[in-house]
Amino acid sequence: MKAGEKTINLLACIAFVLVVGMGMQAWELLTERQLTVEQIQKLQRKLTQQIRFADEHSDYKTYKIKLLDKQKKLEQQVEHNLNLNNLLQRLQKQAQAQSILLNSMQMEGNPVPLQQGLQLQTVKISVVGNFYSLLRWLRQAERDGCKFKELRLQSDMQAKEVLKMDISLELHTIN
Numbered sequence: 001m002k003a004g005e006k007t008i009n010l011l012a013c014i015a016f017v018l019v020v021g022m023g024m025q026a027w028e029l030l031t032e033r034q035l036t037v038e039q040i041q042k043l044q045r046k047l048t049q050q051i052r053f054a055d056e057h058s059d060y061k062t063y064k065i066k067l068l069d070k071q072k073k074l075e076q077q078v079e080h081n082l083n084l085n086n087l088l089q090r091l092q093k094q095a096q097a098q099s100i101l102l103n104s105m106q107m108e109g110n111p112v113p114l115q116q117g118l119q120l121q122t123v124k125i126s127v128v129g130n131f132y133s134l135l136r137w138l139r140q141a142e143r144d145g146c147k148f149k150e151l152r153l154q155s156d157m158q159a160k161e162v163l164k165m166d167i168s169l170e171l172h173t174i175n
């Protein structure tokens with residue numbers, strides 16, 4: 001029986017070595033599979049990023065056109081504001097030249113687009129001065145292109161020559 005035991009022990013050792021060898025191969029295959037899965041996930045993330053980037057930038061020409069349109073509109077708004085500001089400053093200087101006190105000057109609403117690149121802006125102004133000075137100032141403002149929408153005169157009985165006037169002007173400016 002000794003020879004039979006030796007054979008069984010030898011076969012058991014061979015089986016054990018084979019099992020250990022197969023276990024090592026299985027471990028190597030598992031590690032290799034995990035590395036492959038990680039590489040696939042990394043490549044998928046990279047591909048997703050590239051697709052997202054391509055989608056965001058595929059319509060670059062349209063984006064650039066929109067950006068240029070926005071820039072043009074902003075430049076036009078700046079130009080409009082400068083034109084309006086120049087008109088209001090001129091009214092202010094003319095009022096000072098006529099010894100008229102401007103109490104307030106206030107924009108009313110947003111500019112309304114008109115035909116041929118014009119815009120209409122309504123401005124409310126409150127002024128104080130004597131009758132003839134106010135009349136000269138109003139005539140000059142009218143010659144400069146201001147249209148009077150509404151005029152309200154108020155007189156103070158204590159100072160007969162001093163009048164308060166609330167004016168609603170319509171200013172036409174280039175768009």
